[in-house]
Amino acid sequence: MKSDETRRTEIEARKAHLLERIEEIDAELDSHVEQDWEDAASKQEDDEVLDELDMAARQELRMIExxxxxxxxxxxxxxxxxxERxxxxxxxxxxATPFCRLHAPGAKKAAR
Structure with missing residues (x-):
């Protein structure tokens, strides 16, 4: 069984990685300011993917905190x-999970 300090080190490393990822995504989104509407339209699709990645990273960051x-x-x-443990x-x-296998979101649906 891993110690709490080992877990803390792993979780903090993941947190640092996520913060870097969020910064990179934000920088990429900021770089997509286009003058030409056709270029802007094609970048919008890419930006939607980046927005989803950003939201997922921020959600994981909240779980880590x-x-x-x-x-x-x-x-x-x-x-x-x-x-229970x-x-x-x-x-x-x-x-970062706060739930055992039985109480994880969606666990009851999967058990049916």
Whole structure:
């Protein structure tokens, strides 16, 4: 089982990566200011993809911030719904998850 400090190091590394990614996406979006409306129209489609990537990165960043808060509170690795320990393999895959396998969003649908 990984220690909380090991988990914190992994989570903070992912946070740093996401912050760099968000900065790169923002810079790319800012560079797409076009004078020509035809160029602008073709860039709009690319910008929509970049916007989606940006939103996904920011959502993951929020999850990481919450995981770091749970680490600080000594609550990391426990399901916020049932309080049971989250399986180590699940934390390896999704280190910022606040849910055990049974209480993860969509788990009930998948079980049906």
């Amino acid at each position: 919450a995981a770091l808060q749970r680490l600080d509170a000594g609550e990391y690795g426990f399901c916020v719904t049932c309080g 989250i399986d180590e393999a699940r934390l390896d895959l999704l280190p």
